[in-house]
Amino acid sequence: MAELTSKMFNTKDLQKILTSQNVLSSEEFAAHKKAAKKDNKEVEEYLLDKKILTSANLYNAVADYYKLPFISLKDKNIRKDILTVIPEPIAQTHQVITFDKDNKTLSVATLDPKDLEIFEFLRKKTNLEIAISITTPEDMREALKLYHKGLEAEFAEITSGDKKDDQREDVAGKELEELAQDLPVIRIVDTLLEYAIFEGASDIHIEVSEKEVSVRYRIDGILHTVMTLPKSVHPGVVARIKILSNLKLDEHRVPQDGRFKISTNEYKVSFRVSITPTYDGEKVVLRLLNEKNQLLTLDELGFQKKALDIVKRNITKPNGMLLVTGPTGSGKTTTLYTILNMLNKPEVNICTIEDPIEYRMPHINQSQVNNKINFTFAAGLRSFLRQDPDIIMVGEIRDQETAEIAVHAAMTGHLVLSTLHTNDAVTTMPRLADMNIPNFLLASTTNIVVAQRLVRKICRDCIESYTLTQKEIDTLEKQVAFSNLVKMLAQEGVVDSGKQKTQNLRFYRGKGCKKCNDTGYKGRLGIFEILEITGKVEEAITQKVTPEKLFELAREQKMMTMLEDGFIKAKNGITTIEEVLRVTKE
Numbered sequence: 250m251a252e253l254t255s256k257m258f259n260t261k262d263l264q265k266i267l268t269s270q271n272v273l274s275s276e277e278f279a280a281h282k283k284a285a286k287k288d289n290k291e292v293e294e295y296l297l298d299k300k301i302l303t304s305a306n307l308y309n310a311v312a313d314y315y316k317l318p319f320i321s322l323k324d325k326n327i328r329k330d331i332l333t334v335i336p337e338p339i340a341q342t343h344q345v346i347t348f349d350k351d352n353k354t355l356s357v358a359t360l361d362p363k364d365l366e367i368f369e370f371l372r373k374k375t376n377l378e379i380a381i382s383i384t385t386p387e388d389m390r391e392a393l394k395l396y397h398k399g400l401e402a403e404f405a406e407i408t409s410g411d412k413k414d415d416q417r418e419d420v421a422g423k424e425l426e427e428l429a430q431d432l433p434v435i436r437i438v439d440t441l442l443e444y445a446i447f448e449g450a451s452d453i454h455i456e457v458s459e460k461e462v463s464v465r466y467r468i469d470g471i472l473h474t475v476m477t478l479p480k481s482v483h484p485g486v487v488a489r490i491k492i493l494s495n496l497k498l499d500e501h502r503v504p505q506d507g508r509f510k511i512s513t514n515e516y517k518v519s520f521r522v523s524i525t526p527t528y529d530g531e532k533v534v535l536r537l538l539n540e541k542n543q544l545l546t547l548d549e550l551g552f553q554k555k556a557l558d559i560v561k562r563n564i565t566k567p568n569g570m571l572l573v574t575g576p577t578g579s580g581k582t583t584t585l586y587t588i589l590n591m592l593n594k595p596e597v598n599i600c601t602i603e604d605p606i607e608y609r610m611p612h613i614n615q616s617q618v619n620n621k622i623n624f625t626f627a628a629g630l631r632s633f634l635r636q637d638p639d640i641i642m643v644g645e646i647r648d649q650e651t652a653e654i655a656v657h658a659a660m661t662g663h664l665v666l667s668t669l670h671t672n673d674a675v676t677t678m679p680r681l682a683d684m685n686i687p688n689f690l691l692a693s694t695t696n697i698v699v700a701q702r703l704v705r706k707i708c709r710d711c712i713e714s715y716t717l718t719q720k721e722i723d724t725l726e727k728q729v730a731f732s733n734l735v736k737m738l739a740q741e742g743v744v745d746s747g748k749q750k751t752q753n754l755r756f757y758r759g760k761g762c763k764k765c766n767d768t769g770y771k772g773r774l775g776i777f778e779i780l781e782i783t784g785k786v787e788e789a790i791t792q793k794v795t796p797e798k799l800f801e802l803a804r805e806q807k808m809m810t811m812l813e814d815g816f817i818k819a820k821n822g823i824t825t826i827e828e829v830l831r832v833t834k835e
Contacts, residue, residue: 258311260292270310272302304385308360312383315362322348322358322388327395334375336440337396338475339447342766343367346384346392353377358384358392361763370447426488426498434485437478438493442511442535444475446518451537451578455490457483457530469705469773470578473766480530487524487531494522502526508605510540521605538607544590550583551774553814559697559779564588567639569696570659572646574671580703580775581668582607585642588666589613592640601642602629618644627651634658643667649684656686659694673811674700674780675799678790692790698780702811702832704824705770711762712822714755728830734816743820757822769825776815776829780808 258266260282267273273281278292285295296302312319327348334347334355345367349356355377357368368379384392441464445453450466457463462478478486491498494507507522521536547557563571571588573581586608593599593612604618604626614636616629626643627650633641634654645668646652659665671677677698681691717725725731735754738744744754759769780786780803789802815829 258293263293266310266314267307270313272306272310304387308383308385311362315383317362318382320348320358320382320384320388322346322384322392325392327392332395333436335371336444337393338440338444339367340393340396342448342763344386344389344763346389347371348382348392350377354380356380356382358382358389360384360386360389364763426492434482434489437482438486438489441476442520445535445537446511446516446539453533453535453537455486455533455535457527457532459529462486468766469768469770470703471705471768483530487533490522490533490535491524494520496522496524501531519605538605540609544587544608544610545583547584547587547591549774550580550587551814551818552777553817555809556777556779556814559781560588560699563696563781564592564664566664566696568659568662568664568694570655570665570667570694571696571699572667572669572677573699573701574669574674574677575701576670576672578703579701580773581701582644584699584701584775585666585668586610589640589642592664597639598637599640599642600633600636600638601644602626602633603642603644625651627654630654630658634663638663640664640666645669646681646684649686652681652684652686656681656690656694660690671700674698674778674808675796675803677780678799679796682793688793689791692782692787695782695790697782699777700780700811701775701777702815703773704776704815704818704828704832705768706772706774706824707757707822708759708762708765708769708771710764710771711760711769712757713760714757714822716753716755725826729812734813737813738816738820741817743817754820756819756826758825758827770828774818774823776811776818776832778809778811778814781806 264275264278264282268275268278281296281301282292285292288295290298293307297304297307309319325348327346331347331350334350335345335357340346343359343364344361345357345359345364347355347357355371355375357371357379359367359381360383362381362383368381371377372379441453441455445466448466448468450468451470452467454465454467454472455462456465457480459480461480462483463474464476464478465472465474467473488498491505491507493509494505495509496505496507503526505522505524507524508520509522510517510519512518517540519538519540521538523534523536525532525534547560552560563569573584575581582603589599589601589610593610595612598614599612600614600616602616602618606615606617609615616624618624618626618629626645627648630641630643630651631654641655641658641663643651643655643665646655647670655665655667669677669680671680675698677700678688678691678695682688722731735744759765759771761767761769765771782790783806786799786802786806789799794802812829812833815824815833816826818824819826819829
């Protein structure tokens with residue numbers, strides 16, 4: 250019981266609720282708070298464990314405080330169609346259950362009446378008014394078990410035939426098509442997709458093993474297992490996704506790629522589908538692209554003032570290349586779209602060649618790579634040069650032909666934006682040189698190189714500060730020369746060099762709460778390093794200096810590394826030291 254309730258209310262809110270409803274006096278609450286601290290427990294957990302209050306006492310008081318009805322869900326007969334209005338993963342995460350419904354109202358029971366986000370989500374999804382009631386954690390736990398009974402019944406329906414036939418990988422196309430149209434299979438797939446959208450996942454992984462199917466979501470760059478299904482549902486789930494993606498149902502031996510789109514009033518999401526055969530069956534990965542995402546500003550992406558000034562100075566140049574580098578999933582395309590949005594004015598012609606088109610932008614001519622008809626990055630770029638462009642964006646430079654055309658376009662009066670896969674800013678030049686681009690051309694056409702990573706942001710609902718221990722400082726010193734980073738923080742004005750010592754530096758982390766699924770993180774932003782091609786850097790590139798020498802020169806010009814940018818954000822309470830080290834380690 251404590252597991253469900255210990256983090257539901259903070260001490261301040263709990264004191265207001267219990268004292269205002271005359272359940273405990275201020276003196277009694279203070280005494281219990283002191284005793285809870287001594288036992289190293291949350292006050293709520295302590296009150297329940299010591300039986301000072303029952304769950305019914307506590308949550309009746311919560312209901313009275315928020316002027317909401319209290320409901321007991323014990324033995325309540327909840328119809329299956331009403332229960333499944335909220336997908337099971339969402340109900341589990343937010344501790345909310347649907348127990349009644351009519352033409353105008355959806356009745357839900359919750360433990361946390363402050364979770365306004367879920368109530369608004371339900372209101373938009375159902376177009377019904379939401380009637381909120383309070384229940385106890387025990388009742389919530391029992392009600393949530395109804396999902397498992399429902400799923401078990403549906404899985405029994407799916408596997409009611411010959412189980413061996415269901416698990417064959419060579420099920421006939423007609424059988425698979427019928428299986429994919431089964432309502433339980435449709436509901437499973439719809440739940441997986443809807444929950445992924447609601448949780449802000451970037452990818453869905455459906456992985457089959459010898460006995461079960463695992464579903465994992467990538468949220469804020471990290472994979473999380475969200476549910477495990479019986480292996481018997483695997484053929485139906487894969488077939489359903491193939492039908493949505495217009496792929497071959499009876500092909501199990503070769504990889505297939507497809508896409509489909511889901512549009513509602515609340516969201517418009519494209520899914521890129523990749524299906525690959527594995528030993529135990531086909532693995533499915535879906536990449537989510539939210540077409541209703543609002544473009545951010547460079548500030549919101551995480552660019553600090555100095556970096557922002559460099560970028561703004563260089564995107565106003567009429568020609569040259571702006572390159573954004575980093576591994577897959579580091580936010581490179583988002584950075585380019587943000588810059589394109591700044592440059593998108595009636596007096597310029599902007600053309601892009603992308604794979605895929607992630608954001609639709611008005612007044613920009615966007616083209617999609619299509620390898621089946623040999624419309625590659627290079628072919629699209631060559632075509633654009635006959636379209637009188639001022640600004641060209643190439644989704645990625647990955648081969649010599651694309652690199653050559655991009656460099657020559659930059660040299661002949663066009664501003665070219667593109668991405669590249671390198672670990673940092675200075676290794677971009679050797680990478681392009683490996684594509685047989687002459688160094689003197691790289692030096693004269695490149696304006697800036699932006700290297701970036703994405704770090705998870707600390708959840709604002711459970712952020713807490715802490716001071717580094719000497720052991721932690723010693724460990725950091727071995728990993729990243731921590732004393733030099735502290736000097737950098739002082740030079741940047743982030744800490745007071747006269748007063749701050751390494752031993753009492755205050756940093757931040759997330760304690761973990763319901764809003765962030767106990768991870769301590771919610772959302773992401775970028776950390777950056779920017780190599781500006783000044784006269785000295787241009788000369789060094791032309792002379793083919795080593796990346797190490799180029800890095801030294803960039804540091805002389807005050808280039809801030811991604812690690813330093815990350816530590817500034819960690820000291821300012823935006824992210825954690827652990828997160829910065831995780832994404833910057835090589």
